[in-house]
Amino acid sequence: MIQIRNIHVRAKHVLLHDMNLSLPAHRFICLVGASGSGKTLLLKRLLDRLPDGMSSSGEVISDEPLRRGLDIGYIPQQYTDAFLPFLTMRQMLRDTYRAHGRKMDHPYIDDVLRTLELDPTWLDRYPGELSGGQLQRFAILFAVTLKPRLILADELTTALDPVLTRRLLDWLTEYQHQYGATILFVTHELGPALHYGEQLVLMQDGRIVETGTPQMIEQSRHPFTMSLMQAHRTSPEERKSSCTQSYP
Amino acid sequence: MKKRWLIFGGCLLFFISYTVFTNSFNTNIAKRLEPASFEHWLGTDGLGRDFAARLFLAGLISLGFSLLTVLLTACIGTCLGCLAGFYDGRLKHLIHRLEDGLVIFPDTVLALVIAGLFGASPQSLIFAILLIKWISYARLSETLVTETMQKPYISMARINGLTDSMILRRHILPPIIRQVVVLMSLDVGKVILFLSAFSYIGLGVQAPLPEWGTMLNEGRPYFSSAPRLMLLPGACIVLTVVATMGWTRWMKKKGGHVNDSDSEHTRSGETRPSA
Amino acid sequence: MHSIVKRLLSLSLFTLLITFSCFVLLRLLPGDPVLTLLNIDELSATPEQIEAARRELGYDQPMLVQYVRWLQDILTLRLGNSLQTGRPVIEMLLESYLVTAELALGGILIALLIALPLGIGSALTTRRSVVRLAHLVSMSGAAVPGFWIGLLLVDLFAVRLGWLPVMGREGMTSLVLPALSLGFPLASVYIPLIRLNLRRELNQPYIELARMRGISERTILWRYALRGSLPPVLSVFGLTLGSLAGGVVVLEVLFAYPGVGKLMVDAILQRDYPLIQGYILLTTGIILVLHQGVRSLNRALRPDWQKGTHT
Amino acid sequence: MYPVLSVTDLTYQIKDQPILSNISFHVTKKASIGIIGESGSGKTTLGRLILGLLKPTHGLISLHGKAFPSGHRNERRAIQAVFQHPLASFNPEWTVRESILEPFRRHRPILRHFPATSEENLMTALALAVGLEERLFDRLPHQLSGGQIQRAAIARAISIEPDIIVMDEPTTGLDVVSRAQIIELLERLQQTLGVSLVLISHDIDFIRRLCSETLVLRDGRAVDLIDRLESGSAYTQRFVEAGTW
Amino acid sequence: AASDTPQEQNHLTFVYNFATQSLDPHRDSSYVPLRAGVTETLVRLDDERLTVEPWLAKKWSYEGKRTWRIVLQEDVTFHNGKQLDAAAVKSSLERSIDENPGVKNALNIETIKTDGLDLLIQTKTTYPEFISELVNPNTAIIDTKASGVTKEPMGTGPFQVERFAPGTKVELKRFKSYWQEQAKLDSVDFVFNEDAGARTNALRAAQADIVYRPDIESVKQLKSEGLTVQATDTFRVHQLTMNVANGPMQSFEVRQAMDALINRKQLVDHVLQGYAVPARGPFLSSFPFAPNYPQQLQKTPEEWLKQAGYTKQNGRMQKDGRPLKLTLLTYAARPDLLLIAQVIQDDAKKIGVAITIKQIDVPEEYMASNRDWDIATYSNLTAPRGDAGYYLNATYHPNGGLNFSRVADPKLTKQIETLNETIQIEERSRLAEQIARYVNEKRYNSFLLHPSTLVAYDSKRVKGWKTEKSEYYMITNTLQVTD
Ligand SMILES: Nc1ncnc2c1ncn2[C@@H]1O[C@H](COP(=O)(O)OP(=O)(O)OP(=O)(O)O)[C@@H](O)[C@H]1O
Ligand SMILES: Nc1ncnc2c1ncn2[C@@H]1O[C@H](COP(=O)(O)OP(=O)(O)OP(=O)(O)O)[C@@H](O)[C@H]1O
Ligand SMILES: [Mg+2]
Numbered sequence A: 001m002i003q004i005r006n007i008h009v010r011a012k013h014v015l016l017h018d019m020n021l022s023l024p025a026h027r028f029i030c031l032v033g034a035s036g037s038g039k040t041l042l043l044k045r046l047l048d049r050l051p052d053g054m055s056s057s058g059e060v061i062s063d064e065p066l067r068r069g070l071d072i073g074y075i076p077q078q079y080t081d082a083f084l085p086f087l088t089m090r091q092m093l094r095d096t097y098r099a100h101g102r103k104m105d106h107p108y109i110d111d112v113l114r115t116l117e118l119d120p121t122w123l124d125r126y127p128g129e130l131s132g133g134q135l136q137r138f139a140i141l142f143a144v145t146l147k148p149r150l151i152l153a154d155e156l157t158t159a160l161d162p163v164l165t166r167r168l169l170d171w172l173t174e175y176q177h178q179y180g181a182t183i184l185f186v187t188h189e190l191g192p193a194l195h196y197g198e199q200l201v202l203m204q205d206g207r208i209v210e211t212g213t214p215q216m217i218e219q220s221r222h223p224f225t226m227s228l229m230q231a232h233r234t235s236p237e238e239r240k241s242s243c244t245q246s247y248p
Numbered sequence B: 001m002k003k004r005w006l007i008f009g010g011c012l013l014f015f016i017s018y019t020v021f022t023n024s025f026n027t028n029i030a031k032r033l034e035p036a037s038f039e040h041w042l043g044t045d046g047l048g049r050d051f052a053a054r055l056f057l058a059g060l061i062s063l064g065f066s067l068l069t070v071l072l073t074a075c076i077g078t079c080l081g082c083l084a085g086f087y088d089g090r091l092k093h094l095i096h097r098l099e100d101g102l103v104i105f106p107d108t109v110l111a112l113v114i115a116g117l118f119g120a121s122p123q124s125l126i127f128a129i130l131l132i133k134w135i136s137y138a139r140l141s142e143t144l145v146t147e148t149m150q151k152p153y154i155s156m157a158r159i160n161g162l163t164d165s166m167i168l169r170r171h172i173l174p175p176i177i178r179q180v181v182v183l184m185s186l187d188v189g190k191v192i193l194f195l196s197a198f199s200y201i202g203l204g205v206q207a208p209l210p211e212w213g214t215m216l217n218e219g220r221p222y223f224s225s226a227p228r229l230m231l232l233p234g235a236c237i238v239l240t241v242v243a244t245m246g247w248t249r250w251m252k253k254k255g256g257h258v259n260d261s262d263s264e265h266t267r268s269g270e271t272r273p274s275a
Numbered sequence C: 001m002h003s004i005v006k007r008l009l010s011l012s013l014f015t016l017l018i019t020f021s022c023f024v025l026l027r028l029l030p031g032d033p034v035l036t037l038l039n040i041d042e043l044s045a046t047p048e049q050i051e052a053a054r055r056e057l058g059y060d061q062p063m064l065v066q067y068v069r070w071l072q073d074i075l076t077l078r079l080g081n082s083l084q085t086g087r088p089v090i091e092m093l094l095e096s097y098l099v100t101a102e103l104a105l106g107g108i109l110i111a112l113l114i115a116l117p118l119g120i121g122s123a124l125t126t127r128r129s130v131v132r133l134a135h136l137v138s139m140s141g142a143a144v145p146g147f148w149i150g151l152l153l154v155d156l157f158a159v160r161l162g163w164l165p166v167m168g169r170e171g172m173t174s175l176v177l178p179a180l181s182l183g184f185p186l187a188s189v190y191i192p193l194i195r196l197n198l199r200r201e202l203n204q205p206y207i208e209l210a211r212m213r214g215i216s217e218r219t220i221l222w223r224y225a226l227r228g229s230l231p232p233v234l235s236v237f238g239l240t241l242g243s244l245a246g247g248v249v250v251l252e253v254l255f256a257y258p259g260v261g262k263l264m265v266d267a268i269l270q271r272d273y274p275l276i277q278g279y280i281l282l283t284t285g286i287i288l289v290l291h292q293g294v295r296s297l298n299r300a301l302r303p304d305w306q307k308g309t310h311t
Numbered sequence D: 001m002y003p004v005l006s007v008t009d010l011t012y013q014i015k016d017q018p019i020l021s022n023i024s025f026h027v028t029k030k031a032s033i034g035i036i037g038e039s040g041s042g043k044t045t046l047g048r049l050i051l052g053l054l055k056p057t058h059g060l061i062s063l064h065g066k067a068f069p070s071g072h073r074n075e076r077r078a079i080q081a082v083f084q085h086p087l088a089s090f091n092p093e094w095t096v097r098e099s100i101l102e103p104f105r106r107h108r109p110i111l112r113h114f115p116a117t118s119e120e121n122l123m124t125a126l127a128l129a130v131g132l133e134e135r136l137f138d139r140l141p142h143q144l145s146g147g148q149i150q151r152a153a154i155a156r157a158i159s160i161e162p163d164i165i166v167m168d169e170p171t172t173g174l175d176v177v178s179r180a181q182i183i184e185l186l187e188r189l190q191q192t193l194g195v196s197l198v199l200i201s202h203d204i205d206f207i208r209r210l211c212s213e214t215l216v217l218r219d220g221r222a223v224d225l226i227d228r229l230e231s232g233s234a235y236t237q238r239f240v241e242a243g244t245w
Numbered sequence E: 001a002a003s004d005t006p007q008e009q010n011h012l013t014f015v016y017n018f019a020t021q022s023l024d025p026h027r028d029s030s031y032v033p034l035r036a037g038v039t040e041t042l043v044r045l046d047d048e049r050l051t052v053e054p055w056l057a058k059k060w061s062y063e064g065k066r067t068w069r070i071v072l073q074e075d076v077t078f079h080n081g082k083q084l085d086a087a088a089v090k091s092s093l094e095r096s097i098d099e100n101p102g103v104k105n106a107l108n109i110e111t112i113k114t115d116g117l118d119l120l121i122q123t124k125t126t127y128p129e130f131i132s133e134l135v136n137p138n139t140a141i142i143d144t145k146a147s148g149v150t151k152e153p154m155g156t157g158p159f160q161v162e163r164f165a166p167g168t169k170v171e172l173k174r175f176k177s178y179w180q181e182q183a184k185l186d187s188v189d190f191v192f193n194e195d196a197g198a199r200t201n202a203l204r205a206a207q208a209d210i211v212y213r214p215d216i217e218s219v220k221q222l223k224s225e226g227l228t229v230q231a232t233d234t235f236r237v238h239q240l241t242m243n244v245a246n247g248p249m250q251s252f253e254v255r256q257a258m259d260a261l262i263n264r265k266q267l268v269d270h271v272l273q274g275y276a277v278p279a280r281g282p283f284l285s286s287f288p289f290a291p292n293y294p295q296q297l298q299k300t301p302e303e304w305l306k307q308a309g310y311t312k313q314n315g316r317m318q319k320d321g322r323p324l325k326l327t328l329l330t331y332a333a334r335p336d337l338l339l340i341a342q343v344i345q346d347d348a349k350k351i352g353v354a355i356t357i358k359q360i361d362v363p364e365e366y367m368a369s370n371r372d373w374d375i376a377t378y379s380n381l382t383a384p385r386g387d388a389g390y391y392l393n394a395t396y397h398p399n400g401g402l403n404f405s406r407v408a409d410p411k412l413t414k415q416i417e418t419l420n421e422t423i424q425i426e427e428r429s430r431l432a433e434q435i436a437r438y439v440n441e442k443r444y445n446s447f448l449l450h451p452s453t454l455v456a457y458d459s460k461r462v463k464g465w466k467t468e469k470s471e472y473y474m475i476t477n478t479l480q481v482t483d
């Protein structure tokens, strides 16, 4: 159980407005929101690594320690930036283990590699030699190396083909059950969110609009939620006309 | 701002008149090594010349000279370095070999050869320093270019149809120039020192024209009897370097839109105003 | 295999070119060793005698002939004897290289001891005082000649306190002062260079993301940021090494540390051609090795810098 | 009438290892091609080849019948791109505005529609087109969110009226609303300006909307080159199904 | 250093102002082996009387037919224990001729024959200076059979080489079977340092006992610290070499004007701080052949110039509408010359003569091959081996190697050639004196001053030090230290 209390983040102007949210343990939580609504910032705040020059108030309360890497796995949205260009995947993986005083867990790594459809030989490649999707999958691998109990996944399927996306989300669900983990999955597509999410959090303009189970969200009367739902359901032609009104 | 310039101009004028008045070339060896007095503000040097006037005159010569040389060197070095980093292949190889070939000679040896070949003149002095110093600029800029070239925004610039020279000028040079400028401001002092080192082999400014580096050298025998003869020129060079560094930082603050506390891109970009 | 042969070929071609151009340049310089050899300052010699000596040494021959003769010697692995001392060139060079290496290593060590903590420290901290100190040291190092520092240090540590020898080359104690005088100005370049590049590297997104993976600050600094920021520093460092390999004349004289710098200046003043040519050959070799080393090190540090990679 | 873009028998290898083999297709005016395929199948590489950023091992790329890239001054106006990872394609030291204006300034004299448009007007128009607040253009790229920077990249790509835009995953990071806006925008560009698109995407819906033809890649080989997604092989079918929620 | 090895009482550290890379006595132009007391020559120069005295040669005589007989000392052994004999001397002299073209020219030897313990040496031409040329340190006698001559020459001196660090120092130890009285010192460090300041510092830090040529400017301080600074005249003269081949200096009056312009006392007192004596002619006045110059009527430079046809207009000396502009060469190897040049430049400006200073690299080289100069500061050794022949020939004979002025005065040439034929010592002195006077009258060169050699040491500790005018003999068997 992680409690977010009155989190307020500002740079030049306010980016997150007094946010309150509780993330129950062992859940697959989906964070949905428009572009620029502050989803990534919220994750960074949870990691306690806001960009320089931002100030924040409020607190994150957790009954268990939240150590980066060990307890929290983070899959960044800008996944290509996540890798040191001069190290091979294997070296970085080893560093991750070493940073927490662990030994390489080879069977586990092999297992994850297989699930992510990553060729083990790619471990010896430099980031520049891998495709976007491959990199993103490595970012996932890195996030789960130490079997953290909280996974912050920021748009983790953007570079993945649909088949892989489904497989991956299935696996994440499985992981969540196996390790009793909490997964905070950021997306702006309602499709996967409704499909996989046990709980949904909707954000708009730095505020939490609504939280609830998929069913509750589908039934919601909130205008933002409704517009999202509508966009999700309708065909693209209809989608745009309905959305532009509610979106400033 | 204006006021500051006025004060600066006033001081300059004052020093010029002092220098003209006391005539820094008048030797009067009966009055050598005199301590500071009203007549000679900083005393006299080993030949009884007014030290303050010489120091000032030397400042003009040293500064002008070293700024010119450093500028020239940095330009040429950075250009060649950028070319080597930008165009892989033959040109790069050629530039590398040129660097290797020149680096082999110790500074003094190179200067000796130049002095012998072209005679002692300011041009050959500049040439000698150029030959010695361009390499470090070339090296630095080459590595930095190589690094920048990896960035996708360079590919994007290509796609946008920018010519090689535009890419170099607009995307690659600015971050390099920052480092080059730092190196330059350090080199201003070094070049002044080079002047003195080379005056020993007759390459420097010809006597009796003063120049800080040479004065520093000349003052060396008086280290125990009149330490100011050595300390003051040294202090002047230090101040010059400090001033050039400060000046470059000031320029940067005034100029570029890049909001950096100190010449590099930081992530604390939030401080800049957004429209 | 093929590429090694090709490389060697190109290297020897380069060496040939260098030695030849030096040969030509040196002989274009006015003067020859004859006047010094005849000790014209103290012993009388008529113009005819001078001419005869010149003929005897073969310096009246065309340049190309002289060069070819020298090359022949080289190919039979003979660098000849110094004209002035009559000692084998190779022996003199090796001796003074040893001294130079000692001095250079000492200087570099000092430079690193100053530049690394200050450069890294000032890149990491936001404390004004540290940044100021770094600035101050680098500026004074840039503005003050080595011999100046040397004189001050000697005056303090050797003359006044009597802790260290004024000069000479006897063990570590006599190396301290020259190394300091050499190292301090050297450090001046590296402080801002390290600082700038380290900060640039620390601002890269992958560093931030490595932090989010829980990598310790120590690893981030020593294994990641420093490694990434090293290439520009190393490139300049290679040059420093190269120029140190050429000797530091003034300090060598001041501290009676007879390295190659002094040897060469004397050799040039006296036009001791065999010594100069031997020096050029040897130094070319050393510098090529050094530079190749720096380049390969850079390539090893940044394997991503090869062509054809993309993200 | 030459096709806008034609790719013939394109092969690309890295250290003798084939990344792409024998790809051929062409794109006529106003038509667009979608490229789909599993991750690592060579889509991005194909895009970079088309953009002339990589040299094909063999094969030919031509724009309007002329081999590309030929080094001609103005040939670059005809083709624009949005990268898979847009943040890195912005100079980190420039404001987004400057990065966007860069190609415009370069090609302004040869533009057909808005050579006379002032830079401010252009920016306003672009901001509107991609659904971004204009003030965001004055920020540095890393100060924008993923979706915002994506839209900025699209804005840059359309600013010089290219004949063809290569887009690598343009909808990633876009929320449904912006995605819809972009689709609409691209459609309009296709219609009014006759822009052709090379769309590399996993977004089946997106491809279906915009592309008249789809190239399906697998391990660097063309599996299908089809008009309707539904008519593809089993491999393609799997994609289409999975991509529909 | 003195403090290095306290158990070794009789140790002395001497700091010398040149560094050598080789100890080969026949090549080393800094004469370290001789100066360090490792090698000895056949004859030596007496510092007081400036005459040539026996050393390894007991006596000598001219046998006629250009032949000299040299009788050697008996019971002299080399450091390796080998006996010195005529054959060894012959071999050594031959080696020095082979190795050193300068020596070959200077000795001018045709043949060397041994005759028991004696040597018979025939010169190529009549060569009266021959014996005095044997003073040359490069003719020192060594055992040529021994190996390692560049690092450990086998001489006959009171000290033998223990270790040689090229460019740094020579460690010497007493030679037990020295043919004269054994050295009083057990060991000596003969250290090289070319930096005057550093040498001075070594003394001040008590890391050296004797320092050759300390920093002039620090003399006062050294004295105040209780150290002794000894100044001794040298055979060197700083002169203004005048280009009499072309340009304004062809005129006798202009040369006179330049000469009159120089305030020698001022140069001595202020540029050299009194460590020099004003020069009237090339030779130190203590030389037997130094002339007594008549006290002549002093004319001012302006008067001389007027006499030469120059008039002062707008503060400039002009003749036929052309101002008098001179180029003055100087070089950095002797810093005092640089200062002197600047003083002269300034003095000349005061009388309306513009002097441009040009700094050159190797003066001999430049002056010999260029004619674009009028005057040059130059420093000459005038009678380094006690004979005037060398200087007069080199500087004033048209064939002289140092005749940069291009003096070609038939009368002068004749006189010099007569000198070269004269063997009898007194007659030689008379002739030399006559030439010196003539040269002075003609003002071919203008002599400025004889700089002194400074040597600083701790007189409480060091005993028996004597600074030689010739600067040849430094570490001797009589030198000692007390504690
Ligand atoms: N360093 C920064 N300085 C100032 N503003 C910033 C900075 N980083 C992000 N922002 C702004 O904060 C807001 C929220 O950004 P954030 O990255 O959290 O959005 P997001 O919800 O992740 O959107 P997306 O889905 O597009 O990634 C955006 O409007 C963005 O422009
Ligand atoms: N420098 C390289 N060395 C070796 N292999 C490389 C290199 N660059 C790319 N590859 C390989 O080429 C293949 C194609 O890469 P590409 O980036 O084109 O894939 P993609 O289709 O864009 O995939 P994604 O959808 O994941 O972005 C990948 O398998 C990648 O690993
Ligand atoms: Mg985001």
Ligand SMILES: [Mg+2]
Residues within 6 Å of the ligand: A131, A132, A133, D043, D044, D045, D084, D168
């Ligand atoms: Mg891709």
